[in-house]
Amino acid sequence: xxxxIYKGLLWLHPASFRxxxxxxxxxxxxxxxxxxxxxxxxxxxxxxxxxxTFHSSVWRIAFGALVSCLLLAGWWHFQEAALASAxxxxxxxxxxxxxxxxxxxxxxxxxxxxxxxxxxxxxxxxEADTPCDVADGxxxxxxxxxxxxxxxxxxxxxLRPAGEFYVRLIRDRKFQETVNDIxxxxxxxxxxxxLDRYIAGEDLAIEEVRHIWRDTTKxxxxxxxxxxxxxxxxxxxxxxxxxxxxLRVLAGDTAVDWQRxxxxxxWEALGDNNLSFADVIVNEVLRxxxxxxxxxxxxxxxxxxxxxxxxxxxxxxxxxxxxxxxxLDNRGLLQPxxxxxxxxxxxxxxxxxxxxxxxxxxxDATHLSSEAxxxxxxxxxxxxxxxxxxxxxxxxxxxxxxxRRSWIEWGELRARRFLGAAAE
Numbered sequence: 001x002x003x004x005i006y007k008g009l010l011w012l013h014p015a016s017f018r019x020x021x022x023x024x025x026x027x028x029x030x031x032x033x034x035x036x037x038x039x040x041x042x043x044x045x046x047x048x049x050x051x052x053t054f055h056s057s058v059w060r061i062a063f064g065a066l067v068s069c070l071l072l073a074g075w076w077h078f079q080e081a082a083l084a085s086a087x088x089x090x091x092x093x094x095x096x097x098x099x100x101x102x103x104x105x106x107x108x109x110x111x112x113x114x115x116x117x118x119x120x121x122x123x124x125x126x127e128a129d130t131p132c133d134v135a136d137g138x139x140x141x142x143x144x145x146x147x148x149x150x151x152x153x154x155x156x157x158x159l160r161p162a163g164e165f166y167v168r169l170i171r172d173r174k175f176q177e178t179v180n181d182i183x184x185x186x187x188x189x190x191x192x193x194x195l196d197r198y199i200a201g202e203d204l205a206i207e208e209v210r211h212i213w214r215d216t217t218k219x220x221x222x223x224x225x226x227x228x229x230x231x232x233x234x235x236x237x238x239x240x241x242x243x244x245x246x247l248r249v250l251a252g253d254t255a256v257d258w259q260r261x262x263x264x265x266x267w268e269a270l271g272d273n274n275l276s277f278a279d280v281i282v283n284e285v286l287r288x289x290x291x292x293x294x295x296x297x298x299x300x301x302x303x304x305x306x307x308x309x310x311x312x313x314x315x316x317x318x319x320x321x322x323x324x325x326x327x328l329d330n331r332g333l334l335q336p337x338x339x340x341x342x343x344x345x346x347x348x349x350x351x352x353x354x355x356x357x358x359x360x361x362x363x364d365a366t367h368l369s370s371e372a373x374x375x376x377x378x379x380x381x382x383x384x385x386x387x388x389x390x391x392x393x394x395x396x397x398x399x400x401x402x403x404r405r406s407w408i409e410w411g412e413l414r415a416r417r418f419l420g421a422a423a424e
Contacts, residue, residue: 140354148324154298163226180290187251278314391421
C-alpha cells in the first residue's frame with residue numbers, strides 16, 4: 001500500500017523528471033522504505049513541489065510582477081521629485097498641498113492666496129471691479145502657507161491694529177494646525193533659551209521676561225506693549241495645544257551682550273541683522289521642513305533686488321519661491337492719490353483684509369508688486385494708531401541704561417524722544 005502511494009507521488013512529477021529519476025527513487029524506497037518511510041515520503045513531496053514550481057510559469061509571473069512594481073515605484077518617486085522641484089526648491093509640503101487641493105477642488109499653482117482662502121472657506125470670489133483679489137486677513141495668510149513655507153509680514157513698528165491682528169492670527173485654529181514657528185525681530189538669539197521657557201509656560205520672573213525684548217541690537221525699539229502682549233497670547237495658546245503642535249517663537253535678531261558694548265564701534269561690529277534673520281529662517285525653518293510666520297520691519301523684507309540684500313532676498317537666493325511677502329499698510333506706504341484710485345476705503349468695514357498685488361490695479365498703481373506679494377490692509381490711515389508704553393512704566397535704572405545705549409547707537413538720547421511719556 002505504501003509503495004503504491006509513493007509510486008503515485010512519483011507519477012505526479014513532471015514527465016521529464018519521471019523519465020530520469022522515477023526508477024531510481026522507487027528502488028531507494030524499496031531498499032529503505034521499512035526503516036525511513038516517513039523521510040522518503042517527505043523527500044518525495046518536497047521534490048514534487050519544487051519540480052512543479054521550477055517547471056511552471058507561476059514563478060516567472062511572480063518575478064515579473066515584482067520587477068514591475070519596483071520599476072513603477074521608482075518612476076512614481078522620480079515624478080514626485082520632479083514635480084516638487086518644478087513647484088519651487090525649498091518649498092516643503094508643496095506636493096502634499098497640491099494633492100489636498102486636487103482632492104477638494106481647490107485651485108493649484110500660483111493661485112493668489114486670497115482665491116485659495118475663498119475656496120477653502122466657501123466664500124465667493126472678489127467682484128470684478130475690485131482693485132485687488134481680497135480675502136480675510138487671517139484666512140489669506142493661512143492660505144499662503146499652501147504654496148510657501150515662509151510667510152513674511154513687513155510691519156511698521158508699534159501699530160496697535162497690527163498687534164491685535166497678530167493675536168487674532170495665532171488664535172486661529174487653522175493657523176495652529178499649519179504653522180510650526182514664528183520668527184520675530186524683537187528678540188536676540190542669545191535670549192532664545194529664556195524665550196523657549198516662557199513660551200512653554202514656565203514661570204519666569206518679569207525681569208527675565210523683559211530681557212527678551214529689551215536686550216536687542218535696536219535700543220528701546222520694542223517697548224510698545226503689543227509685543228509683550230503677543231508673546232503672552234502665544235504662551236496662552238500653547239497651553240491648549242498638544243506638545244507636538246505647540247508654536248515655537250524663534251529669536252531672529254543678532255546676539256548681543258550690552259554689558260560688553262562700550263562704543264559705537266562695538267555696536268557696528270554686530271553687523272547687519274539681515275544676516276541673522278536669514279540664518280534663522282534657513283536653518284531653523286526651511287532645513288527642518290517647517291512652516292513659519294516671520295514678522296520683521298518693512299525694510300528687511302522687500303523682494304526687490306535693486307537695493308541692498310535684506311532678509312527676504314537672502315532666503316530667496318538659497319530657497320527660491322519659499323517666501324510670501326506681505327507688507328503691512330501704513331500711512332507712508334500708499335500715497336493719497338493711490339488710496340483714492342484703488343478705493344481701499346470700501347474695505348474698511350471688513351478690515352483686516354489681505355490684498356494681492358500681482359496683476360491687480362492695486363499693484364499697478366503703487367508699483368509694490370515688485371517688492372511684495374500682498375498688502376495687509378488694517379483700516380483707514382486715521383485708525384493706524386501707535387501703541388506707546390504707559391507713562392511711568394519704565395524703571396529709573398532701566399532708563400539710565402537706555403541713555404547709555406542711546407549714546408552708543410546714535411550719539412544722542414534719541415530713545416527718550418520716541419518713548420514719550422514712558423520716559424518721563
